Amino acid sequence: LFQGVRQAQWLTKTKLVEGLPPPVLSIIDSPDHQFEDLEEGVKRAISHARFWDTTEVAPRREYYCPVLFEDLLHLCRLMSMKYPSLAKRMLARNYRVAATWERESILLQVRGLNGILMNSVAPIPPVASKEEIVATEEHTLETFHPISPTIDLQEVNVYKELNDTGFRDGYPYAHPHTLFFLESANVRPRRFRPEQLRAKMLMFAFGNALAKAKVLYGNDPKVLEQPIVVQSVGTDGQLFQFMVFQLNTTDLVSNDGIKNLVWIDPDQNLYEKAQCVPEVKKRVVTKPTGIYGFQPDTFKKFLALYLHGTV
Amino acid sequence: MAASKGQRLLWHGRCWFSQAESAVSPQPPDSLYPPIVASFTAKSKAAKRRRLEHFRQRVHAAASVEEKLRLYGLLQRPKYMVYPQTFALNADRWYRSFTKTVFVPGLPRRAAPAATKAPGTVVPEAAKGPEGATGVAPGAAKTPEPGTAAPGAAKASEPAAGAVPYLDLGELRSLACDALLQESFYQTKKRPFLYRDQDHTPGPFLTQLVSTLAASLCGRNPLLAASSIDLKPEVNYYWHHGEEVVVHGHRKGRVDPVRFQIDDKPHLQIRVPKQLPAVVPLDSDLGDVPVIDHKPSKLPLFKKQYENKVFIGSKVADPCCYGHTQFHLIPDKLKRQRYIRANLEDQIEVLYQANGIASLFAWTAAQAMYQGFWNEADVTRPFVSQAVVTDGKYFAFFCYQLNTLALTVETIQNNPRKNICWGTDSKPLYDVVEDGNVKGFNDEVLIQLVHFLLNRPKEL
Numbered sequence: 001l002f003q004g005v006r007q008a009q010w011l012t013k014t015k016l017v018e019g020l021p022p023p024v025l026s027i028i029d030s031p032d033h034q035f036e037d038l039e040e041g042v043k044r045a046i047s048h049a050r051f052w053d054t055t056e057v058a059p060r061r062e063y064y065c066p067v068l069f070e071d072l073l074h075l076c077r078l079m080s081m082k083y084p085s086l087a088k089r090m091l092a093r094n095y096r097v098a099a100t101w102e103r104e105s106i107l108l109q110v111r112g113l114n115g116i117l118m119n120s121v122a123p124i125p126p127v128a129s130k131e132e133i134v135a136t137e138e139h140t141l142e143t144f145h146p147i148s149p150t151i152d153l154q155e156v157n158v159y160k161e162l163n164d165t166g167f168r169d170g171y172p173y174a175h176p177h178t179l180f181f182l183e184s185a186n187v188r189p190r191r192f193r194p195e196q197l198r199a200k201m202l203m204f205a206f207g208n209a210l211a212k213a214k215v216l217y218g219n220d221p222k223v224l225e226q227p228i229v230v231q232s233v234g235t236d237g238q239l240f241q242f243m244v245f246q247l248n249t250t251d252l253v254s255n256d257g258i259k260n261l262v263w264i265d266p267d268q269n270l271y272e273k274a275q276c277v278p279e280v281k282k283r284v285v286t287k288p289t290g291i292y293g294f295q296p297d298t299f300k301k302f303l304a305l306y307l308h309g310t311v
Numbered sequence: 312m313a314a315s316k317g318q319r320l321l322w323h324g325r326c327w328f329s330q331a332e333s334a335v336s337p338q339p340p341d342s343l344y345p346p347i348v349a350s351f352t353a354k355s356k357a358a359k360r361r362r363l364e365h366f367r368q369r370v371h372a373a374a375s376v377e378e379k380l381r382l383y384g385l386l387q388r389p390k391y392m393v394y395p396q397t398f399a400l401n402a403d404r405w406y407r408s409f410t411k412t413v414f415v416p417g418l419p420r421r422a423a424p425a426a427t428k429a430p431g432t433v434v435p436e437a438a439k440g441p442e443g444a445t446g447v448a449p450g451a452a453k454t455p456e457p458g459t460a461a462p463g464a465a466k467a468s469e470p471a472a473g474a475v476p477y478l479d480l481g482e483l484r485s486l487a488c489d490a491l492l493q494e495s496f497y498q499t500k501k502r503p504f505l506y507r508d509q510d511h512t513p514g515p516f517l518t519q520l521v522s523t524l525a526a527s528l529c530g531r532n533p534l535l536a537a538s539s540i541d542l543k544p545e546v547n548y549y550w551h552h553g554e555e556v557v558v559h560g561h562r563k564g565r566v567d568p569v570r571f572q573i574d575d576k577p578h579l580q581i582r583v584p585k586q587l588p589a590v591v592p593l594d595s596d597l598g599d600v601p602v603i604d605h606k607p608s609k610l611p612l613f614k615k616q617y618e619n620k621v622f623i624g625s626k627v628a629d630p631c632c633y634g635h636t637q638f639h640l641i642p643d644k645l646k647r648q649r650y651i652r653a654n655l656e657d658q659i660e661v662l663y664q665a666n667g668i669a670s671l672f673a674w675t676a677a678q679a680m681y682q683g684f685w686n687e688a689d690v691t692r693p694f695v696s697q698a699v700v701t702d703g704k705y706f707a708f709f710c711y712q713l714n715t716l717a718l719t720v721e722t723i724q725n726n727p728r729k730n731i732c733w734g735t736d737s738k739p740l741y742d743v744v745e746d747g748n749v750k751g752f753n754d755e756v757l758i759q760l761v762h763f764l765l766n767r768p769k770e771l
Contacts, residue, residue: 051626052626081536090489096499166499168496172489
């Protein structure tokens with residue numbers, strides 16, 4: 001997407017709020033969760049992904065990015081020792097979603113394989129209060145005239161307006177919880193820039209929420225009494241983007257009325273640099289191997305997003 | 312020679328000036344000549360012995376484990392590539408002879424964890440007891456928790472006072488069924504790629520099952536809480552066993568050790584920082600190792616020359632350097648229907664056993680090498696690991712104890728120790744999945760899997 005998050009906002013009729021929402025922040029700040037014990041585990045996970053996982057000297061991004069993600073998720077899953085209801089989550093890889101909506105007489109759709117989805121039995125409770133939702137009515141969506149909002153989107157002839165969550169009816173883990181995006185291409189031009197990655201995360205989170213809303217409440221555009229919340233995490237192995245999206249309305253044709261809300265916490269580094277081979281200048285080791293600039297806050301946010309909804 | 316002559320002159324000179332000391336030190340002077348040893352570069356047996364001795368000293372004196380591994384695999388020569396998942400007939404006998412392994416049907420008896428509360432009051436000991444040789448009532452099973460009742464009796468519903476809570480079999484069963492249903496029924500997937508059925512359903516199901524079971528059982532097993540899960544890691548091991556004469560080439564006629572290399576890619580493996588306890592003592596003898604008189608190439612096994620790798624799944628610096636459980640997925644080429652169509656039903660079990668033996672030998676031996684042992688410095692404690700081999704529906708469980716790494720011609724002569732592998736036949740986990748229901752779910756297989764995951768050293 002050309003304009004990044006601004007364009008995605010217009011397409012999905014969303015208002016942006018900086019930072020993470022208060023319920024997630026309260027999970028981070030609450031002293032119940034022993035993040036200190038996990039710090040050692042997170043450092044081990046980073047070292048495992050960036051140094052130890054391969055017979056070569058240094059693993060490439062397409063290996064270390066998924067390995068890091070799996071290790072962090074394993075650490076989060078171990079928290080289900082304390083919260084048994086965390087076990088009611090299922091990961092789905094390679095799943096397909098489809099959602100269609102109209103936006104000022106332009107038909108838009110989101111389809112296909114996206115990332116890794118985590119489903120849960122219980123939905124996440126709405127994050128924003130009723131007043132905030134009503135307050136979005138006054139907010140105007142920013143347009144970027146003269147650039148059309150549908151620039152850079154692929155125009156496709158669609159014969160079936162499809163809305164599919166990716167799962168059949170009766171699936172016990174019915175509610176999409178978090179979407180994970182791994183930018184693991186080795187070559188930099190193949191990877192999404194952070195701005196575009198955030199836009200992609202927003203579009204797919206919206207697509208999932210919309211498909212779920214249409215399944216629950218039908219196809220008529222209306223304001224939802226029970227807003228649907230979908231979270232999203234995107235990473236390229238080092239930089240993390242966190243996002244919480246709340247779908248308040250499926251009435252997307254007009255530009256007025258209640259808007260959807262999204263909270264974005266962009267560009268969180270988990271560590272500054274992972275030195276695989278010691279840097280040697282003039283036969284003196286200037287930088288030994290190791291992880292530099294480790295920031296445990298990023299993992300705390302990751303864990304908080306994981307625990308959100310059950311804690 | 313000039314240097315040594317000068318040294319001799321100097322030595323004489325010293326001797327001249329220190330005649331007083333020579334009376335004090337009664338040791339006879341060392342020989343004037345340098346020590347007479349075999350040549351280093353000649354084409355003779357003595358030279359070969361000297362070179363081998365030099366190599367062994369270099370490896371013994373290596374400063375770190377990485378240096379040891381590098382020296383161990385330094386010389387590259389053509390070697391047999393051993394594939395754990397093979398279509399070869401009776402491959403398990405061959406693999407047992409290559410790795411000096413004794414196969415014991417059935418699984419070893421272990422300390423019982425807390426009782427399982429199942430709706431049908433299934434007696435847990437009967438399910439986990441060995442299915443093969445020793446079907447003795449497990450009265451001798453060590454039970455650490457004081458609250459467990461006498462074995463053989465159905466567990467009452469009162470929980471043990473203050474002990475570990477009961478394993479809820481129903482909940483674990485529902486987790487397994489949910490994972491199975493999600494992968495095979497609920498998630499909309501396209502048709503599987505040609506001959507890639509394993510990646511479509513059983514692969515994701517196995518990953519899902521193991522990760523959710525490990526997460527829910529980590530409260531009962533603190534070792535799992537410190538574990539590290541690898542998806543599709545590499546496991547490699549290189550060793551020598553036996554001797555042969557080089558057939559052709561510029562080295563024709565020389566006697567060479569037979570070299571083997573296993574390059575394995577399990578679907579999933581769990582590595583832990585502490586070692587699993589030994590099942591039997593180091594020197595136990597539980598059976599015979601088959602002796603095969605043919606060359607390994609008759610199996611069929613083919614030679615190639617490439618890097619000699621020893622790898623457990625992560626480098627030496629990783630704290631999780633011991634293995635816990637491996638999960639292997641049988642590829643589409645070796646599925647049951649093909650064997651049945653070719654009238655080779657008895658080879659189905661051979662496939663599972665060969666996979667278990669070869670993969671676990673490679674893993675345990677590589678773990679031992681990471682601790683500094685090799686075939687000249689044999690292991691001082693047994694290394695134990697477990698494996699589950701499956702094709703998505705049928706599960707076979709294996710447990711391996713590595714007692715010896717000394718398999719080369721010189722070291723195997725006075726070595727009475729043998730490696731031991733326990734294993735079961737493959738059993739189905741369920742019958743069929745229909746309309747969102749799993750029919751014929753087999754609890755025994757699930758209980759066995761849970762016991763595997765709960766295995767831990769006695770201190771924990």
